[in-house]
Amino acid sequence: MTATAHTPRVFSGIKPSGDVTLGNYLGAIKRWSEMQGPTFETIYCVVDLHAITVWQEPSELANATREVTAAMLASGIDPEKSILFNQSQVHAHAELAWIFNCVARVGWMNRMTQFKDKAGKNAEQVSLGLYAYPALMAADVLLYHATHVPVGEDQKQHVELMRDIATKFNNDFKAPDFFPTPEPIIEGPSTRVMNLRDGTKKMSKSGDSDMERINMTDDADTISKKFKKARTDPEPLPETLEGLKDRPEARNLVDIYAGLSSTTPETVIAEYAGAGWGRFKPALADLAVAKLSPISSEMARLMNDPAEIDRILARGAERAEEIAQPILEKTYELVGMLRTR
Numbered sequence: 001m002t003a004t005a006h007t008p009r010v011f012s013g014i015k016p017s018g019d020v021t022l023g024n025y026l027g028a029i030k031r032w033s034e035m036q037g038p039t040f041e042t043i044y045c046v047v048d049l050h051a052i053t054v055w056q057e058p059s060e061l062a063n064a065t066r067e068v069t070a071a072m073l074a075s076g077i078d079p080e081k082s083i084l085f086n087q088s089q090v091h092a093h094a095e096l097a098w099i100f101n102c103v104a105r106v107g108w109m110n111r112m113t114q115f116k117d118k119a120g121k122n123a124e125q126v127s128l129g130l131y132a133y134p135a136l137m138a139a140d141v142l143l144y145h146a147t148h149v150p151v152g153e154d155q156k157q158h159v160e161l162m163r164d165i166a167t168k169f170n171n172d173f174k175a176p177d178f179f180p181t182p183e184p185i186i187e188g189p190s191t192r193v194m195n196l197r198d199g200t201k202k203m204s205k206s207g208d209s210d211m212e213r214i215n216m217t218d219d220a221d222t223i224s225k226k227f228k229k230a231r232t233d234p235e236p237l238p239e240t241l242e243g244l245k246d247r248p249e250a251r252n253l254v255d256i257y258a259g260l261s262s263t264t265p266e267t268v269i270a271e272y273a274g275a276g277w278g279r280f281k282p283a284l285a286d287l288a289v290a291k292l293s294p295i296s297s298e299m300a301r302l303m304n305d306p307a308e309i310d311r312i313l314a315r316g317a318e319r320a321e322e323i324a325q326p327i328l329e330k331t332y333e334l335v336g337m338l339r340t341r
């Protein structure tokens with residue numbers, strides 16, 4: 001069997017840590033919603049085991065998990081079409097991650113740029129989980145024999161590593177093509193949404209200032225204010241995309257506009273060539289409010305009924321487990337573990 005002989009299946013995940021940002025929405029959740037349909041089976045996971053690789057307040061974690069779930073549901077992820085669940089409810093993730101900890105090499109982990117960025121000068125003090133994080137991520141995807149992984153640009157290296165883990169496992173245990181080598185899907189204008197105050201840094205949930213990111217829960221006034229205050233250069237928008245080279249903040253706002261309106265940066269430039277920020281920023285703010293307000297109101301409505309969110313996650317976890325458990329059992333068998341029941 002070749003890797004392509006595996007059922008086309010999408011898996012992706014998001015951490016319940018901090019607010020869901022416009023980067024998460026454009027780089028991931030919006031695209032996940034668009035991938036539901038006849039081509040792929042789609043499995044989306046709120047990865048709470050990943051979240052605790054850095055400290056999460058226990059009293060807040062459950063609610064953060066519900067909030068990310070609400071953001072996904074409000075953005076069009078349909079629990080009838082997709083399997084939607086939180087990671088810790090399907091034990092097989094942690095179990096397969098352990099096996100992959102024993103397959104992956106320390107040298108591979110040492111090359112992970114995200115670990116280096118997150119650990120910084122503090123590498124001796126961060127959790128062992130943060131270091132082993134990419135092996136858990138590989139387990140998430142390979143547990144379902146998923147073939148495609150839609151993510152933002154920042155996750156590319158982790159998806160490449162899971163391909164290495166799959167290949168090494170298949171070789172070590174003489175099981176050709178048991179695990180597929182999943183393809184990253186990093187497409188569209190918004191695979192790297194940047195910080196609104198510094199166009200060379202990624203927009204992230206954990207940045208210092210709230211003004212540098214748009215949160216999915218921001219109200220219309222806050223969204224408008226943040227875009228109006230976003231850093232830019234004094235030049236108007238150029239005639240062609242080439243003219244945005246070396247203008248990271250300007251490029252970012254054009255990309256965000258393209259992502260929100262589901263078009264291309266070229267189309268945005270064609271429409272706004274020569275426009276100053278006094279025209280472009282209010283247009284972008286209006287577009288963002290028009291697209292995000294319905295999502296944030298739906299999130300608020302869903303968060304008023306946590307029991308319904310919990311039911312959706314419970315059902316999703318049951319469906320996920322039906323796929324995961326036989327693959328985990330087969331993995332144990334290939335590794336040679338004694339199974340007596």
Ligand code: TYM
Binds near residue numbers: 016047149150152193
């Ligand atoms: P996380 O929670 O940091 O982000 C979730 C998704 O959002 C994307 N993203 C962005 N895309 C564009 N611009 C941005 N500024 C931006 N910020 C975040 C991320 O690329 C990601 O796709 N390790 C993963 C979660 C994970 C996972 C997995 C993903 C765990 N297991 C298995 C895929 C498959 C993470 O921390 O994502």
